[in-house]
Amino acid sequence: MKMKHVMGVMLVIAAGAAWGQEDFETAKQSLEKWLETERLVTKEEQDWRVGRELIQERIDLIRREADALKERIAQTKKDMGEAAAKTTELKSLNELVKVGTKSLADDIKPLELRTLAMLPRTPEPVRLRVAPLTQRIPANPKECRLTLSERYQNVVGTLNEFNKATRELSVSGEVRKLADGRKVEVSVFYIGLSQAYYVNEKSGVAGAGLVGQYGWTWEEHNDLVRPVSRVLAIYRGEAPAAYVPLPVSAK
Numbered sequence: 001m002k003m004k005h006v007m008g009v010m011l012v013i014a015a016g017a018a019w020g021q022e023d024f025e026t027a028k029q030s031l032e033k034w035l036e037t038e039r040l041v042t043k044e045e046q047d048w049r050v051g052r053e054l055i056q057e058r059i060d061l062i063r064r065e066a067d068a069l070k071e072r073i074a075q076t077k078k079d080m081g082e083a084a085a086k087t088t089e090l091k092s093l094n095e096l097v098k099v100g101t102k103s104l105a106d107d108i109k110p111l112e113l114r115t116l117a118m119l120p121r122t123p124e125p126v127r128l129r130v131a132p133l134t135q136r137i138p139a140n141p142k143e144c145r146l147t148l149s150e151r152y153q154n155v156v157g158t159l160n161e162f163n164k165a166t167r168e169l170s171v172s173g174e175v176r177k178l179a180d181g182r183k184v185e186v187s188v189f190y191i192g193l194s195q196a197y198y199v200n201e202k203s204g205v206a207g208a209g210l211v212g213q214y215g216w217t218w219e220e221h222n223d224l225v226r227p228v229s230r231v232l233a234i235y236r237g238e239a240p241a242a243y244v245p246l247p248v249s250a251k
Contacts (some may be wrong), residue, residue, distance in 0.1 A: 001245070028124050041242035047220045104146055109141040122162065123190040125170040133157045166192045169235060174198070178205065181218055189232055195248060199228040 112132055116137055119127055127134075133154045138144035144151065170190045176198055177183050184205050186198040196209035196216065206224040209216045233239035 001104055024098045024251060034134075056172065073163070079129055104152070107149065108151050108155065112137050112141055112151065115155050115158050118162065121211045121213075123165065124172040124174055125186070125190065126161065126165045126193070130158045130161045162193065168192065171232065171235060176205075176207070176218060187232055189228065189235065197224060197228045197246060199225055199232065208247060208249065 015227075017168040017190075018080065035159070116134065117135060119130075120211065122130075125155070136146065136154045137158070138146070138151075169192075172188045174186060174188050175183050176186045176188075183244065184200050184203050186200045186205065188196055188198040188209070190196045194211050197206070198209065198218070204222060204225055205220070206222050206228050207218055207220040208224065209218045224246070227244050230239060231244050234241055234244070
């Protein structure tokens, strides 16, 4: 009887031991699966947080770029408005310039013709001096290729030289045709732009010139040989200054 009881206990203990070993393995596997699941969940949470931060950074960047773009658009609109106003102003000024330019273009034509018409009435030294300017003044304004500014510069420069010449004395070597048909080389003494005297002391020839509507007119006055020669000597520094009477004609 006692022998049977002992053997039953041993069987129960052995069965319990066997059941505990299987349950431990199951629990161990379950624990491992749970830990793996936790690790995966933790990794997913970390990846999700990183992804969320990246998305938020991109959203913030896009928002900043959108704000900057709005500012640029607003500034561009403002600049375009200012540019449009400036363009309108420039168009108005351009119209005024066109009107003024047309007026100047119309005015320069008669000025050029009148300036050229004055050349025959100017002394030879003055004509030579202004030749670089007058040669650029077109005889036919319609065929001129110069700019309006250049045309005015030529006219104004020529008239300035004419104005200076009215207060100057000048001497020129020229050939004068006498009443008897002879041609004599003479020294011409110009006083401003309206009066002149010529002389060839060796030939005993002298005369006076007066500017007219179509140029210079010359008359022989051989009695002026000595006074005109003396004036030339004084002018050239070959004789002391002195009062020398000369006839003057005026119209």
